[in-house]
Amino acid sequence: MEHERCYIYTPPESEGRSSKRQRTRKRDPQPQRAERLATYREIWAQQEDRIQVLSFPLFSMRMSKQYQAALEEADSATQEKIINFVAASTRAEDEPQLSIPTGLVVAGPSIASHGPFFVRLGQRIKEETNSRYAILTSGESPNLKTLLKNLITKITSRIDDDDEELGRPTTSSRKGLKLLNFDLGHVQEWQKMNRVESIVIAIQDSEAFDTGILIELIDLLFSWLDRLPLVLLFGIATSAESFEDRLSGKSLRYLEGQKFDVTQSDEIIEKLFSATIARADVRLRIGPGLSRRILDRQKDHVQNVQDFVDGLKYAYISHFYASYPTVFLQEGLAFEDLSSDVFEAVRNLPSFRRWVEGLLDDRRTHDVRKLLDSDQYLYEKIIEYMDRGQLALSMLSQAVILLTCIREALHMTPQIRLSTIWTRAISGELLGAPLLRETMLTVKKTSSDKLAHVLASLKELDSDENYVSLESFQQELNNLIENNKNSTPLRSQDDVRNESLRTTVVAQKVLLSKHKAALSEQDKAYSDLVAHFHDRLEAYFNAAFVDPRTLFLSEIFMYDLKSPHTEVFQPRPRFAIERALASPHDYLGCDCCGGDQDEATLSATLPATAVLYQLYLNAGALINVSDLWSAFNVMVGDKDAEDESKTMALFQRALAELKNLGMVKPSRKKTDHIAKAMWKGL
Amino acid sequence: MLPDEILERLNAEFPSREQQIQQLFALYSQHLPSPPLLVAHGLTATGKSSIIRAYLKVSGIPFAIVNSRECITGRHLLERIVASCLDALDDFDGGRIDRRPFARTENLSALAVNLQRLFGGRAKFVVVLDGVDAQREAPPTLLPALARFGEMIPNLSLILTATLPLTTALHKPGIPHLHFPPYSRSSLLTILSMHPPKIFLMPPSAEQFPDYTADLAAEDDAWLWGRFLGAVYDSLSKHTGRDLISFKLCAMRMWRPFVDPVIKGQFGTRDFSRLMVNRRFLFQMEDGVLDKIISAEPPAGAGTSASLIEKKRSRAVVHSLPYYTTHLLIAAYLASYNPSRTDVTYFMKHTDKRRNKRRAHSASALGVTKSKHRKIPRHLLTPSPFALDRLLAVFRALIEGTVPQVADLLTQVGTLTSMRLLVRVGGAGAADVLDPGARWRVNFSWEYVRALGRSVNVEVGEYLVGGVD
Numbered sequence A: 001m002e003h004e005r006c007y008i009y010t011p012p013e014s015e016g017r018s019s020k021r022q023r024t025r026k027r028d029p030q031p032q033r034a035e036r037l038a039t040y041r042e043i044w045a046q047q048e049d050r051i052q053v054l055s056f057p058l059f060s061m062r063m064s065k066q067y068q069a070a071l072e073e074a075d076s077a078t079q080e081k082i083i084n085f086v087a088a089s090t091r092a093e094d095e096p097q098l099s100i101p102t103g104l105v106v107a108g109p110s111i112a113s114h115g116p117f118f119v120r121l122g123q124r125i126k127e128e129t130n131s132r133y134a135i136l137t138s139g140e141s142p143n144l145k146t147l148l149k150n151l152i153t154k155i156t157s158r159i160d161d162d163d164e165e166l167g168r169p170t171t172s173s174r175k176g177l178k179l180l181n182f183d184l185g186h187v188q189e190w191q192k193m194n195r196v197e198s199i200v201i202a203i204q205d206s207e208a209f210d211t212g213i214l215i216e217l218i219d220l221l222f223s224w225l226d227r228l229p230l231v232l233l234f235g236i237a238t239s240a241e242s243f244e245d246r247l248s249g250k251s252l253r254y255l256e257g258q259k260f261d262v263t264q265s266d267e268i269i270e271k272l273f274s275a276t277i278a279r280a281d282v283r284l285r286i287g288p289g290l291s292r293r294i295l296d297r298q299k300d301h302v303q304n305v306q307d308f309v310d311g312l313k314y315a316y317i318s319h320f321y322a323s324y325p326t327v328f329l330q331e332g333l334a335f336e337d338l339s340s341d342v343f344e345a346v347r348n349l350p351s352f353r354r355w356v357e358g359l360l361d362d363r364r365t366h367d368v369r370k371l372l373d374s375d376q377y378l379y380e381k382i383i384e385y386m387d388r389g390q391l392a393l394s395m396l397s398q399a400v401i402l403l404t405c406i407r408e409a410l411h412m413t414p415q416i417r418l419s420t421i422w423t424r425a426i427s428g429e430l431l432g433a434p435l436l437r438e439t440m441l442t443v444k445k446t447s448s449d450k451l452a453h454v455l456a457s458l459k460e461l462d463s464d465e466n467y468v469s470l471e472s473f474q475q476e477l478n479n480l481i482e483n484n485k486n487s488t489p490l491r492s493q494d495d496v497r498n499e500s501l502r503t504t505v506v507a508q509k510v511l512l513s514k515h516k517a518a519l520s521e522q523d524k525a526y527s528d529l530v531a532h533f534h535d536r537l538e539a540y541f542n543a544a545f546v547d548p549r550t551l552f553l554s555e556i557f558m559y560d561l562k563s564p565h566t567e568v569f570q571p572r573p574r575f576a577i578e579r580a581l582a583s584p585h586d587y588l589g590c591d592c593c594g595g596d597q598d599e600a601t602l603s604a605t606l607p608a609t610a611v612l613y614q615l616y617l618n619a620g621a622l623i624n625v626s627d628l629w630s631a632f633n634v635m636v637g638d639k640d641a642e643d644e645s646k647t648m649a650l651f652q653r654a655l656a657e658l659k660n661l662g663m664v665k666p667s668r669k670k671t672d673h674i675a676k677a678m679w680k681g682l
Numbered sequence B: 001m002l003p004d005e006i007l008e009r010l011n012a013e014f015p016s017r018e019q020q021i022q023q024l025f026a027l028y029s030q031h032l033p034s035p036p037l038l039v040a041h042g043l044t045a046t047g048k049s050s051i052i053r054a055y056l057k058v059s060g061i062p063f064a065i066v067n068s069r070e071c072i073t074g075r076h077l078l079e080r081i082v083a084s085c086l087d088a089l090d091d092f093d094g095g096r097i098d099r100r101p102f103a104r105t106e107n108l109s110a111l112a113v114n115l116q117r118l119f120g121g122r123a124k125f126v127v128v129l130d131g132v133d134a135q136r137e138a139p140p141t142l143l144p145a146l147a148r149f150g151e152m153i154p155n156l157s158l159i160l161t162a163t164l165p166l167t168t169a170l171h172k173p174g175i176p177h178l179h180f181p182p183y184s185r186s187s188l189l190t191i192l193s194m195h196p197p198k199i200f201l202m203p204p205s206a207e208q209f210p211d212y213t214a215d216l217a218a219e220d221d222a223w224l225w226g227r228f229l230g231a232v233y234d235s236l237s238k239h240t241g242r243d244l245i246s247f248k249l250c251a252m253r254m255w256r257p258f259v260d261p262v263i264k265g266q267f268g269t270r271d272f273s274r275l276m277v278n279r280r281f282l283f284q285m286e287d288g289v290l291d292k293i294i295s296a297e298p299p300a301g302a303g304t305s306a307s308l309i310e311k312k313r314s315r316a317v318v319h320s321l322p323y324y325t326t327h328l329l330i331a332a333y334l335a336s337y338n339p340s341r342t343d344v345t346y347f348m349k350h351t352d353k354r355r356n357k358r359r360a361h362s363a364s365a366l367g368v369t370k371s372k373h374r375k376i377p378r379h380l381l382t383p384s385p386f387a388l389d390r391l392l393a394v395f396r397a398l399i400e401g402t403v404p405q406v407a408d409l410l411t412q413v414g415t416l417t418s419m420r421l422l423v424r425v426g427g428a429g430a431a432d433v434l435d436p437g438a439r440w441r442v443n444f445s446w447e448y449v450r451a452l453g454r455s456v457n458v459e460v461g462e463y464l465v466g467g468v469d
């Protein structure tokens, strides 16, 4: 009713709706949760497949054709190189090796993704070469002995290869002598039986290893090299140079090999983004705020593929869990499956209101009445508009992909990533933005060779959208180019190179005039073609770049809530503690100390720790405990009471709590002083 | 094999070691008694291990060699001694000794007992302990005890190899020592010119050069390699690494780029002096003597200075880190190198003349110190540790605008610590990485942080006390 400036309030008649409200059956707090869960599972499974395809290329054999281009670029190229390196390093018989073949795998600063990378690499190495593979991490290698023990068990254990010979355990030496458990002789015996071509030892986080241990390990492995076909792989987060700098000259001499650069995780993120969020055929979209937040976090704080995936999954979960109308995302939903609650919920959506108001503006009051009264009618509309919304969004995504592709084909600077363009598009800012205008201008000015390139790369996109008939454009362009006898490509009339500045001096005044060079017949024809292409594109973009948030039901097919995400993925523990101590009434909800907004107010009613915390904040880096006590006593203590013991107890407990929180620590600089260990707001 | 034949063969294989081979021959022959203990000492790559092994192989005496490098603890060494003696005896007689009695060798006395039992009533047996002086976790009594083994086990001869003579460590006078002195220039050249590498990896096409036979090629190889070795030794190896292995590696690394013009046909195989002039940059650069894991590509053409600069530049490549992580690293560097009392001058947000102030400060500081005493620039000193809160405070001062107090920041400190870009000092033993008592230190250089700063438009030098130029 907000659309009216003034209205008469009439209490709702007590029929129909209110009777519903009075229903006595216990309300289900989570109506149709099972359905929503099932829908979530179905939709997420699709996304997961796409993620799997991207990050585990070779293991998902059931991948569809569509993704193959994408997967080839992910880290499988690097893995391929490493595998070739391992395969090539199998030595020729009885030729002494001068150094251990070593691969420096520069995996970038996203440490969390090193683990999965090496696991995947190991699986491929085992599959494609006749090798043994063992991963060592710094955590399990505090010293050389433990490291060797782990290495030996990893190499000789037969957990994962079940088709090996059934025999006595390798640890019991055939020779009757028991080897110590860190003796590489175990590996030698194992090798005698299994005869693998190489034993690959991957040191996953080489930076975290103690340098001394690494040097000793290399020294030891080198002296075993005449008996064991060893290959070393070092996972490096910083750079190969800094790794070399850490080792001494002698151990460097024992190693020789290559450097392998793993795809930067921001590129993988970009791929994941376009495969999961910015696709044309996704049923549930992530809204602009959230996707910007996820991307920014990747850029600013962590570079971690797993975190990205988790964030996305959590968004999906929260969406289906918290909102009843999401049940409409289920495909093939019948009216009978739904309770009237869901329609009530839809009627409360902001986008429903906006839509209805729009209808009212168009004076379609009858429809509105029906929407409000008839669940059946609303149901039909919902189904219709869900489809429309999905279509609009997939068109938008398609247009974004197209725009990025055009920019790339024209080599426009600055290079803007698909993810950036997409987030701008979905927040509805793209139409009329300089980015789009500039691109369209450039399209207008392109010469024929570049346009051919653009058309070709658009064709590769292979979208089923027919915004322009690419075929006929290409055809026409080809005709023009073939007829062009000059060596220079054809130019359009908007091309600046067709304009020249002309200076004329008339009556001692310099006149600058722009002058258009005369266009040849072919250039004219070409200009027409370009202009046509440009107009078609423009019309398409204008239609596609809608603001999705204005669409009816956008709350259902787009999730854009910020707080669940930040609370889970970017918690603020320190801030929470500081805030709780600084303004405890926010949490306690008592009347005694709340009230005015000024946080720094001290009052005796605050909990003792909070009082002490305020005093602490006002103190310097070194705090005299006796001063602190007297200040505390003035604040909290009972002025008349002789006995201070109760106040003292409070004080001591408060101080102990601050100490427990790590805020103060004993200091040796001055007697009777404690040192401040934490400052507020850091 | 006849004794003379043995000597001749070994001398051919190991030139310039006649004396040592002769002594080994005199001390260890099948029928004459041998000393119970011999110490062979010499610097690295003087042929101790290889000559002793080669000699024992041809001498016909049963022997076992245990490499101390492969033994992780002292106990491990003892176990390995017994095991390799058993293996050697098995190999020697082709028999099979029951190993059950020798299952454990926990300490030196067990070793003595085991060896006594093993060698009782046998002929002479030589045990070589290679590099005992570098044994890890060796019990303090190891060497003195080994020195007395000969008294208990009459038919055992021990050879210990070490870098330095073991005179005092053995606590026993009169132990014979065999010294392997470092090679002189001429010996080095003789040894290395025994196996000259090829100039042409692919023999030149037979049609074009029909009379360039394999023999001729080998002659050319030897001639050029000999000259080249001399040049390498005089210009580089003499000053950097005179031992056989360093010299050899250095020469091998420079060989391919050196003969490159010959392969291309610019010079003949005997044009040594012109080749030297053409390739002189190889002898001016340090690439030949530096040990590297990734073998460097041979520098293209004669563009010497250009390629040098390019090398320098490519070394300073910085991995792209997330935005705030970069700032955290810069803040850590500043916290490490600036004294904390200057923080107020450098990082107070609301003094808008701070830049000028800072400049003036650093200029005057320099002026004063120059006259009084020379001061080492800060960035060349070791970094001093800082507390976590100081890092965070400097970080916030560096960043324009505010950063929410999210846990991600602390995660990044943890990550940087496990990447060893930050190193935790003190607060050791605490399970919590972010324990407030802990202190950190940076573990990267000024060049690294400068490049890092430039990637996010922060000129780190401006914030560094004393300034850098």
Ligand SMILES: Nc1ncnc2c1ncn2[C@@H]1O[C@H](COP(=O)(O)OP(=O)(O)OP(=O)(O)O)[C@@H](O)[C@H]1O
Binding pocket: B013, B014, B015, B016, B017, B042, B043, B044, B045, B046, B047, B048, B049, B050, B051, B131, B163, B191, B244, B245
């Ligand atoms: N006189 C020589 N003639 C030919 N080659 C030699 C000679 N001396 C040493 N070498 C070669 O130098 C290399 C290193 O020798 P070796 O390992 O025996 O030295 P080492 O004295 O035992 O060194 P370390 O003290 O480091 O153990 C071997 O490849 C060996 O063949």
Ligand SMILES: [Mg+2]
Binding pocket: B048, B049, B050, B130, B131
């Ligand atoms: Mg040796």
